[in-house]
């Protein structure tokens with residue numbers, strides 16, 4: 001529980017300063033100016049009062065059990081100050097000062113030192129090297145932070161590793177007249193973590209929207225768990241930066257934050273149902289809409305505007321994102337024909353004309369709220385001199401209060417002139433945006449969230465017919481022999497243990513054994529050179545397909561023997577399976593997370609087309625199906641131009657079995673099933689590689 005941190009009744013500032021341009025002064029001033037409802041204890045050995053409040057020489061002179069202590073003192077003084085706080089039963093400490101793990105080993109040692117003391121006394125630490133927290137609730141009004149944006153009470157709660165980004169975000173809300181509820185930026189995050197704060201927001205009834213900014217996840221497993229939990233309760237919006245290599249480097253070298261593999265973070269967000277953004281502006285604008293608007297039931301947008309062009313821009317953005325602008329019902333149309341100007345357009349978008357009045361807007365709003373074919377309403381509103389814009393704003397605000405369907409408004413005005421109109425819309429909690437495409441993107445985010453809520457999460461299927469012990473034993477033996485790459489025999493043994501269908505195979509040491517094997521499985525066969533030193537077999541001429549008789553087997557083995565002068569050469573004899581669609585399934589270990597699992601078009605296409613899709617283990621049945629349908633070549637799986645499609649059910653099962661295998665055998669570092677030959681009825685792995 002972080003209640004005493006986010007809802008403090010008392011705040012002390014160690015390092016309180018009389019100097020204006022000092023953080024130790026600013027924190028106290030912020031608390032006063034924001035109207036903190038609790039008690040403030042400035043601590044300074046020399047001053048009698050700071051900002052008009054009685055100062056104390058030491059934390060030891062203050063009453064016991066203070067909720068939050070700010071530390072604005074040099075790093076080397078922090079451990080002793082924490083010790084003193086411990087003796088006084090302080091509950092939380094926010095360390096604004098820097099000079100800890102973010103600067104290197106010396107600072108790291110100090111951080112470790114104070115953390116041990118904090119643990120001893122059960123003190124929770126925010127930071128160090130951080131801004132702090134803000135609670136805008138009128139009952140508390142805690143501005144335990146040194147920045148300057150003073151938020152109105154609201155329903156969006158923000159947490160960010162980077163104080164700068166957090167400030168930019170709530171500055172953005174402030175500029176739109178949208179309030180925030182909680183704000184936290186935890187810098188080095190030595191104790192209180194971002195997932196812990198997100199969970200706290202998730203449990204807070206007044207927080208309707210959770211917003212976070214991250215640069216890679218420190219503890220992806222916990223993050224995944226918390227994200228799932230919170231995203232199931234309320235809109236959880238996230239932005240991750242550091243997408244370029246340079247960006248990741250910049251992220252890694254500040255705040256001690258370490259950027260992990262981008263893909264895994266994106267997949268964690270996706271699997272958990274987090275709404276992600278690549279642009280901070282889009283994040284801010286969407287969050288503002290979520291704060292006041294209901295979630296749409298579907299993707300059908302009704303557009304009302306008093307100017308044509310901007311609505312065209314909006315339409316393009318909406319449609320490109322998969323939303324629709326359907327025709328209005330006949331009933332709606334005839335009603336509007338009656339109420340609007342004769343020249344007005346009653347198709348969707350409805351153009352009430354620049355001279356359109358409040359009554360006209362109201363008629364459209366009411367009609368679209370009633371029309372079952374419309375899920376959300378986009379308003380274009382330019383403010384001409386010749387209409388009463390305030391009365392239009394009032395009608396929009398009035399309808400918005402119903403919270404029946406979401407509304408976003410592209411308000412095109414001069415905010416310095418039309419102050420009252422702007423105010424009516426802001427107070428009416430109508431999310432307003434100056435640009436049509438920006439307003440449209442906020443609407444797209446609402447619909448995107450609807451799709452997240454409706455998505456099929458599916459189940460992780462556990463196959464009971466697998467032989468986990470056998471597979472584990474194969475791996476263990478390979479490990480004790482210090483093998484990094486498994487032999488074909490081991491690989492196929494593992495696949496068979498997990499019920500993954502493989503083309504019949506046998507390993508032969510001599511031409512005679514190869515002939516026997518070929519006769520056993522039946523011609524035609526494929527012969528592959530099998531040696532630890534031959535990795536890409538076909539590149540080196542180590543794959544001979546469609547061998548139809550004993551003589552050819554003999555010839556092929558002799559040729560390979562001459563070509564590959566390696567002592568461990570064996571012949572991998574395999575049933576030839578022509579005419580299938582070559583697909584690939586693969587995996588790559590993600591430290592601490594499981595495996596990235598890949599599916600796509602296989603064989604020679606992999607390198608050229610790179611038509612592959614990733615997910616994270618464990619993969620559910622719906623996720624496996626989605627992998628198949630999300631590759632560009634998906635139509636090939638269904639069959640095109642008279643060609644037969646492949647059995648997708650079997651491929652989905654192979655992905656799921658692979659997911660289980662990887663889950664059971666985490667030491668697998670990389671794995672490639674390439675190709676899997678897929679046919680109308682079945683599918684077989686014909687080449688596989690596993691590395692540890």
Ligand code: ADP
Pocket residue numbers: 503526528535536537538539543545574575576577578582603604674675677686687
């Ligand atoms: P590598 O990937 O090491 O070059 P593969 O075993 O994947 O070797 O073989 C290369 C190609 O040969 C495959 O992509 C496939 O087109 C073909 N091939 C291999 N084995 C078979 C088989 N059993 N049946 C049909 N074609 C095969």
Ligand code: MG
Pocket residue numbers: 674675687688
């Ligand atoms: Mg291959």
